[in-house]
Amino acid sequence: MNNKLLYMEDDLEIGSWLSADLKQRGFKVIWLTSGENVAEYMEETDLVILDIMLPGLDGFSIGQRLKMDFPKTPILLLSARTSIEDKLHGLHFADDYMTKPFHPDELVARVEVLLRRFDKISQHFIQLSHLHIYKNQKRIVDVRSNSEILLTAKQFHIFDYFLCHPNQILTKEQIYEAVWGESYIEGDKTLMVHIRHLREKIEQDPSNPQIIETIRGIGYRVRQ
Amino acid sequence: MNLRQSLLVRYLLIITAALILWPFALPLYYVPEYFFDNDFKRKVIYMDTNKIERMWYQQAVSFDKLDVQQINKKIIALHNKYPEATMLWVSGTGKTELIIPKHINIPTQWIYHSTIEFMKQNASGDQFTVIEYIGGDRNQGFMIFQVPFVLTKPVNMSVIDDKFLLIYDLVIFASFLFISWLFFTKIRKRLVKLQTAMTQSGENGIPDQLEVHEQDEIGQLGQAFNHMIEDLKSSKERELKEESLRKQLITNISHDLRTPLTVIRGHSHSLKKETLSPRGQDSLLLIENKVDVLSQLLENLLSYTLLSAGKYPMHKEKTDMLRAVRSSVASWYPVFEKEGFEVQLQQKIWIWDIDPKWFNRIMDNLFQNILRHAKAGQYVGVQLIERDHKVLLVIEDRGPGMNVSSYEKGAGIGLSIISIMLKEMNFDWEITSSLNGTKISLFEKN
Incomplete structure (x- = not known):
């Protein structure tokens, strides 16, 4: 996928290790030890990983400035500061916040979520079980019969939301509010009905769904 | 402190002034009467009966061996001085030589029974009477001075008879009370002001300083209070500084x-x-x-x-608990799933007044503990149930229980945090733990 990450970290041990690790996972990484000249790299950056404690301008200031100039580039704050105030302050402009010590797998998972959310993933083709999904064309093909599956706009919207949040458990509230844009009222069956119809179209056996998993009492999940 | 500014000295002054002025107050009452009431002036010479008696005696002595004409002249002269009085004199022979003014009831010739008659009249009469022998000699005759009791009666000092005196006394007493009242009201007002200033807290929860104008006892109290406020403020500042230092240090x-x-x-x-x-x-x-x-x-x-340290911001709001619980469980589900846990969620629509971020933190700590110490049970149950008109959030595991030492070791601070957070949000919790599992119930305090 070769997404370009801009990584700002003043600690050499963490910086060298994490940039190596990210490179190994197939990202292009530019690692800076301070916030100087950061704007030069921004044009070609897909995502910024920002440490808060930086020499000179701190991560908060840099992040705020970057978000103002490049609102379409996601920022993930990486910090050893864990107080709620710091988190809240950070999330004013940043799109996600992780505290050290972080698990590299989790960091990558979050990076991928952000990249998807901001449409930075260059690849628009997803293979899921027997489905080939071409996101930019909004086309889903059943490989077994090589026939196109036609979804309604709402159904596609729901399915797309799942695909943007792979492996995450999404609660009914989350899905409903993301797709319909209004707050979910407990007991509302609309979403369930839509998911049932969606399953009828994409699942091999709608009574035993494999693609859209039900997590009982909590929500749904699509694994990739 | 300057003595003149002492409240005690001032009050003593008021009392002393009252004590000194009181004896003057009564004569003061008669001053206008003396100057403006002619009748009063006329009367005033008769009031001292002793003086009249003495005067009459001296005159009588001085009349010794004087002839009738001379005595008449002198008595007439005397009468001019005491115009209200009746004066008469009787010679040694018992003949009334002179009566001023002319009086009918006086016998012209004094004999035994007429004397008795006169005495009787006077004893029950309304006249003040002085009788003296001329020259102190009964043979030369006697002289009588009579004046109605109305005139000799001393000035009426009874408040019962004199309504004006009553009012006058009352006015004087009232004015003393009024001055005392003014004095104490002023003190009271200042004390109340002081009290208000002491109870009203300004910024930082410390009362503001007072403006002190006077140097008396209350003024000094105000100054002492200002000192205290200054100390409080500086200690508060110090505390804040230390607090931020401590926070900085820990961060x-x-x-x-x-x-x-x-x-x-x-x-x-x-x-x-x-x-x-x-x-x-x-x-x-x-x-x-x-x-x-x-x-x-x-x-x-x-x-x-x-x-x-109370530095963890809390924002309570009406929170859809079903939603909050669900999203918390959703974020932990993958971890539990990976560890092979069975996750059960029993739902109920319920609203709690709670800080959602704190609640999340509480759930995180509970789930963390379950993952770390109750892995053996392979089960986590979250229920929002109603029991005895109370809604409980029950988090259940089937681990070896909290009494197992591994639980205590790591879970201590985490549980303390939960406890503080619940208390701050006015919630309470109950833990029942056995070898077969632990059940933690959160509920709203009544």
Whole structure:
């Protein structure tokens, strides 16, 4: 996928290790030890990983400035500061916040979520079980019969939301509010009905769904 | 302190003035009467009967051996001085020589029974009578001075008879009371002002300083109060400074510990990709596990410090608990799933007045503990149920229970944080733990 990450970290041990690790996972990484000249790299950056404690301008200031100039580039704050105030302050402009010590797998998972959310993933083709999904064309093909599956706009919207949040458990509230844009009222069956119809179209056996998993009492999940 | 400014001295002055002025108050009452009431002036010479008696006696003595004409002349002269009086004199022969003014009831010739008659009249009469022998000699005759009692009666000082005196006395008494009242009202007003200033807290919860104008006892109290406020303010500032220093220190320590932990975590992760013996793999797993524990501990330590210092911002709001519980469980579900836990969620629509972020934190700590100490049970149940008109959030596991030492060791701070947070939000909790599992119930305090 070769997404370009801009990584700002003043600690050499963490910086060298994490940039190596990210490179190994197939990202292009530019690692800076301070916030100087950061704007030069921004044009070609897909995502910024920002440490808060930086020499000179701190991560908060840099992040705020970057978000103002490049609102379409996601920022993930990486910090050893864990107080709620710091988190809240950070999330004013940043799109996600992780505290050290972080698990590299989790960091990558979050990076991928952000990249998807901001449409930075260059690849628009997803293979899921027997489905080939071409996101930019909004086309889903059943490989077994090589026939196109036609979804309604709402159904596609729901399915797309799942695909943007792979492996995450999404609660009914989350899905409903993301797709319909209004707050979910407990007991509302609309979403369930839509998911049932969606399953009828994409699942091999709608009574035993494999693609859209039900997590009982909590929500749904699509694994990739 | 200047004595003149002392309240005590001032009050003593009022009292002393009252005591000194009181004897003058009564004569003062008669001053206008004396000057403006002619009748009063006329009367005033008769009031001192002793003086009249003495005067009459001296005159009588001085009349010794004087002839009738001379005595008449003198008595007439005297009468001019005492125009209200009746004056008469009787010669040694019993003949009335002179009566001024002309009086009918006086016998012209005094004989035995007429004298008795006169005496009787006077004893029951309304006249003040002085009788003296001329020259102190009964043979030369006697002289009589008579004046109605109305005139000799001293000035009426009874408040019962004299309504004006009553009013006058009352006015004087009232004015003394009024001055005292003014004095104490002023003191009282200032004390109340002081009290208000002491109870009203300004910024930082400390009352503002007072403006002190006077130097008396209350003024000094005000100054002492201002001193105290100054001390309080400076100590509050010091406390704030220390507080922020402490917070800074803990934040820094937490940060400084996290950085090397991140490096350890990172390199152990890199190590995992190398070929290692099974023992090496186990050690690595242990290292990673301990890094987790340590970072959680750090997080809890920081939270605990902030919480116990009241520096952890709380924003209670009406929260859809079903939603909050669901999203918390959803974020933990993958971890539980990976560890092979069965996750059960029993739902109920319910609203609690709670800080959602704090609630999340509480759930995180509970789930963390279950993952760490109740893995053996392979079960986590979250229920929102109603019992005895009370809604309980019950988090249940089937682990070995809290009495097992591993639980106590790591869970201490985490549980303390939960306890403080619940208390702050006016919630309470109950823990029942046995070898077959632990049940933690959260509920709103009544």
